Amino acid sequence: MSGWIRLYRKLREHPFWRQRRRFSRAEAWLDLLMDAHWRDEDVMLGSRLVHVKRGQVLFSARKKAQAWRWCRNTSLDWFRFLEAHQMVSREVSHGPDGGYTLLTILNYDKYQNPADAVEEDELSHGLSHGLSHGLSHARATLEPRTEPREEVKKEKKSIADAPTASAGGDGKGPKPGRKPRTTHPDTDKLLTEFGVLYRQKFETDYLASFARDKKLLHEMLTASGVEEVRSRMIAFLTYGTKWTRDTGKYHIPAFRSAWNELGVLKARGDL
Numbered sequence: 001m002s003g004w005i006r007l008y009r010k011l012r013e014h015p016f017w018r019q020r021r022r023f024s025r026a027e028a029w030l031d032l033l034m035d036a037h038w039r040d041e042d043v044m045l046g047s048r049l050v051h052v053k054r055g056q057v058l059f060s061a062r063k064k065a066q067a068w069r070w071c072r073n074t075s076l077d078w079f080r081f082l083e084a085h086q087m088v089s090r091e092v093s094h095g096p097d098g099g100y101t102l103l104t105i106l107n108y109d110k111y112q113n114p115a116d117a118v119e120e121d122e123l124s125h126g127l128s129h130g131l132s133h134g135l136s137h138a139r140a141t142l143e144p145r146t147e148p149r150e151e152v153k154k155e156k157k158s159i160a161d162a163p164t165a166s167a168g169g170d171g172k173g174p175k176p177g178r179k180p181r182t183t184h185p186d187t188d189k190l191l192t193e194f195g196v197l198y199r200q201k202f203e204t205d206y207l208a209s210f211a212r213d214k215k216l217l218h219e220m221l222t223a224s225g226v227e228e229v230r231s232r233m234i235a236f237l238t239y240g241t242k243w244t245r246d247t248g249k250y251h252i253p254a255f256r257s258a259w260n261e262l263g264v265l266k267a268r269g270d271l
Contacts, residue, residue, distance in 0.1 A: 009034045022248065023068035025078065031068070032057060036105050038112070045100055055108030059101055066204060071248035184221040187214050190229060197237045198250065213252040220256065232262045
């Protein structure tokens, strides 16, 4: 199959695209293409007027890393890869009132030929009704079907929204014939600290899977104690390991997987 299709920017409003996830390289590339200006424009950046040409993007590697749920080093490595393969070029400008990075999508006009394109306003008028109808249909068909499953599954919530367990429990008590589950008394405290450190590092909330994360923290606390878990947790979120830096995975299961490696690095004095 050959030829091409138009990629309308309102794709980003679709529930599929807005789903919180770690972007693949293909999704990140599409995101950059949708960021690119379709015509020359002057953009106000602070107190500076920046001329952005067709096919160019004013971007921040840090903000893109957050949006794509990548670590900053991963995003920088990927931009270097795009440059090495002549897919993009970068222009970095520094000034007294701040700098900026201008990304140029190479061969933009090859796939977005102005002669074949219609004005964006005209395109918006022609597609807005159909797209809004499609979005409404998607919400009507997708959301009611997912709600029952979301009620059954334990949702991932922000640490900031996590309810604080009371000493008296929820009043339901253990099921007959089953021993009540007990966790290390500092489990909730360490999970909260993990969320605080995560937010300081990534400027976004940590989405915890409470049953999974509490179970893993409980196991580590029971085996090693509060101070050891806390020190390795701080090292994990401050430095990470080569694997976590490459993948951008900084969650409790990744912390548990990196436990032994962190111990070795700590013993060698590398942390």
